[in-house]
Amino acid sequence: MAVHAHPDDESVGTGGTLARYAAEGVRVVVVTCTGGEHGEIVVPGMDTPENRARLGVIRAAELARALAVLGVREHAFLGYRDSGMMGRPENDAPDSFWRADPDEAAGRLVRLVRRYRPDVVTTYNAFGGYGHPDHIGAHRVAVAAFERAGDPARYPEQLSGPDTAEPWTPAKLYETAFTLRGRERVIARLLERGFRPWWVAPDDETPEQRAERETWLIEMERHTGPITTSVDVGDFLEMKLRALAEHVSQIAADHPFRALTVEEWREFAPAEEYTLRESRIGARIPEDDLFAGLR
């Protein structure tokens, strides 16, 4: 079970992993906490008031197509609204994920864990990878559900009635580890092609912008745990890039993720990397499989 914040995150962060395990016959479930209603529409012709108003519907369709490309057949929304970037007024909307009652939100995921009974759960680190409130929220609900789903004293109302589910204890909890170290070659290649990744300083950066960017980079690195697990996704990068391309409104053809070829991704980043945050079955690290010890 991969717990994500918005439609597209499943492909960006874990697309290769999902495709690989689906191809191996593992039952793969993606949970998306919000509808991504406040994403930026990157295609100029698509960025109309009508489309902004129905962006959740557009992104649900893009997500369904991306999951089909990855071979993932099971998906659930947690049912919250996108909170927008940190500090934006959308954070305070009453139905935003950021404003959700933490126990209620965790309870929704507990219900899904009890229904799907995953052995392995993946999420983001406590900084949400890069500080987006919905990614931080996804981390919090995943950690809480991992702890609570097996405890019959938590959310006992889920254990009786028409939608009955038994308590279930997943074995392992992972955080995706998106590190910027070792990415110099990716950056060099992108700059060669005229793309400037968001973590690289623009030429006209002011001292204030520089301070802000550097603080943010330090936070990002500080929250990234040790890489315990590298999942080889070399054979699934083509599917991952095709899945990314299905998120038409969010990831333009000139987006850095799509500016490199499959061969280049295979050379620069042939694995998706994780930090094993908790294991109830012991672990011998480093690992090359999220299901190590479970097969």
Ligand SMILES: [Zn+2]
């Ligand atoms: Zn996201």
